[in-house]
Amino acid sequence: MIRVAWLILRKDLTVEVRSKEIVYTTLFFAVSCVLVFAFALVREGRGPEDGAAGILWIAVMFAGNLALGRTFERERQSETLRALLLAPASRPAVYVGKLLGILVLLFGAELLLVPLVALLFQARLLSHPFWLTAIMTTGTVGFAAVGTLFAAMLVRARSRDVMLPILLYPMTIPVMIGGVRGTVALLQSPPDTASVTMWIGLLVCMDVVFVTIALWTFEPLMTE
């Protein structure tokens, strides 16, 4: 499984490095989103209390939706997803490879978004890098785990661009709440580490559940 997942990840990154299509569109969209909120909400250099956490996660999830759609659109164009499913590897390995590719793209976007939100909203996001990394990682994994499964399922649906957010956002509301509340707790002065730890724990549990369900259902869902 690891070998196949690595091959798919490497292929996805090679394709993206060549085209830069997802990186540019995702970053442009996410940065625009943050800027619009900053123009609307920041007064005299200060944003609304706790607003930075929500805006950071909104940007991540909107950008994630875009990245998921484009990643699988690529696999649809020449029906290469079929070719992946035809390989003699277990189909969950294909899922893991695609999930890792999405995660690399989203973590890359977050590397830009976090300092941008911190700067525009004067939020102390970067004061506790360990906790922030833990929250962003666990939240992003949960979101991408569900998103990768749905995007793969919808790859041949005619209305996939509409259906993906309709299915994805309601399912990932618990992840959104966990990510936002954990980040809000981190932004308190001093940080509410007990709450941060609790939210990270919940996010880890959700990640385990989502990834397990996705691995379990990917094969039957993709066979038909």
Add this chain to the structure above:
Amino acid sequence: MSPSLDFDRVTVDEVSRHFGRRRAVSRVSFVAPRGSVIGLLGPNGAGKSTLLAMLATLLRPSGGSIRYGTIQAAGAPPELRGRIGVLGHDLFLYPELTARENLAFFAGLYGRRDADDAARVALTRAGLADRGDDLVSGFSRGMRQRVALERALIHEPRLALLDEPFTGLDESSTRALVTRLQGLRESGAAIVLATHDLDVADGLLDEAIFLREGRMVDSLSRPEGLRAAYRRAMTGPSRS
């Protein structure tokens, strides 16, 4: 690859496939032994691609069974797919990758440890050794088709499933493909191909299966005069 997953024939037994109320394939039966070329012939919507998708394990039959030797398709391990090569109507190639990268990627995916060597050999077979490092997006349809065929055969499958393999090929490429398929047959592979190109298929097929509206209306061993036989099958009464 486990030798226990090897097979000497593929048996399609009364296979049907429904999509909701629509019957795409209805009670089709045939056997594809090693070293044979089976042609699925019929107009658009006859069920050829659905049948190939079931043979490729991408779709489960609604009724009947497919057996690879003694192995039932239903519940077969993933390794069985390593014995099957598929050239779809879409070419299953990444246009952003070079021909060599595409072939090496799929060789790796099919468990070939010598993926780079396999890609080099495949490029030579496709007659594209000097274009291996060009992006596939810059290739003509015929060149892509040649790369796609080698992609489908890069793991030396026991069963090759080819959907319209002659599409977009010029005369010399078609001849080269026919020669390649004959070589594949001599190496012991079973080949099942769906095609509309009756002139090319004439003389190549060991058995022709005529499909109409999902039903098998006729079959011929060692068919000759395929166009006339096709016309008869498509206008005559259904056999089943």
